């Protein structure tokens with residue numbers, strides 16, 4: 001449904017997107033993940049026909065965003081990072097206005113608006129002026145204006161931006177409810193959130209695609225990186241150094257308690273056997289050894305290589 005081939009985008013001398021290619025199939029929900037300034041909005045603006053690519057081509061439903069932008073616009077609904085709302089209009093009047101602009105069939109505008117209001121859970125505020133709505137409701141109206149003409153593809157730029165935890169959960173449900181009806185591409189800088197809604201994640205760093213896959217696949221791409229925790233019966237001065245001496249161990253952090261000591265060990269491959277052997281040979285009793293789930297955040301940092309930015 002969406003095909004991006006070798007896109008670059010320059011703002012003057014500044015390269016915001018570099019040689020980016022990806023495909024999104026019909027009905028998929030795909031997330032663009034990256035820190036601020038990674039190039040997410042720029043990519044979505046190109047797909048939304050708001051910006052032309054400097055190099056390369058993008059197609060939606062087979063139509064080029066550069067040469068067939070009229071056709072592309074009919075296929076897509078777009079929520080920019082700031083929803084384009086007219087504050088003096090009511091929700092219903094605004095959605096009806098957008099439906100007309102998007103060439104929804106004249107005799108069905110009322111039913112299209114009603115459907116969008118229902119889907120975005122706006123029944124309680126349909127007659128309120130947009131300027132009087134909370135940020136969370138304005139964001140929902142932003143989604144409603146993107147879906148009102150029943151587009152095949154939805155492009156959502158940071159749909160949870162500025163929402164509180166309850167509004168985030170509601171927005172997550174709303175996005176998941178769009179599954180099956182639309183192909184969705186959305187952006188976020190929050191890894192834990194994007195994994196809850198998206199089938200697949202494209203990790204963007206400095207305008208480039210640095211990794212892609214679902215959460216499990218991204219974890220699998222970490223070259224076997226693994227965090228291991230061990231518990232031993234007593235503190236031993238040389239144990240940390242001995243474990244550090246095992247090839248592939250990256251760091252050892254100890255936590256001494258009264259009765260036992262735990263050590264957190266980061267490795268670049270599965271070294272559980274060697275670590276157990278090393279502990280036993282040191283004469284210390286090994287009470288527990290477990291593989292820790294690598295934290296999502298540490299995955300993100302590893303993928304975009306930003307340890308130094310933390």
Ligand SMILES: Nc1ncnc2c1ncn2[C@@H]1O[C@H](COP(=O)(O)OP(=O)(O)OP(=O)(O)O)[C@@H](O)[C@H]1O
Nearest residue numbers: 011014016034035036037038039040041042043189
């Ligand atoms: N109109 C513009 N003129 C010049 N540079 C721009 C312009 N818009 C974006 N940029 C730069 O291009 C890069 C990518 O910006 P973009 O907004 O696409 O990133 P982003 O990942 O969406 O970030 P954010 O999450 O902060 O919105 C950034 O370095 C940004 O400063």
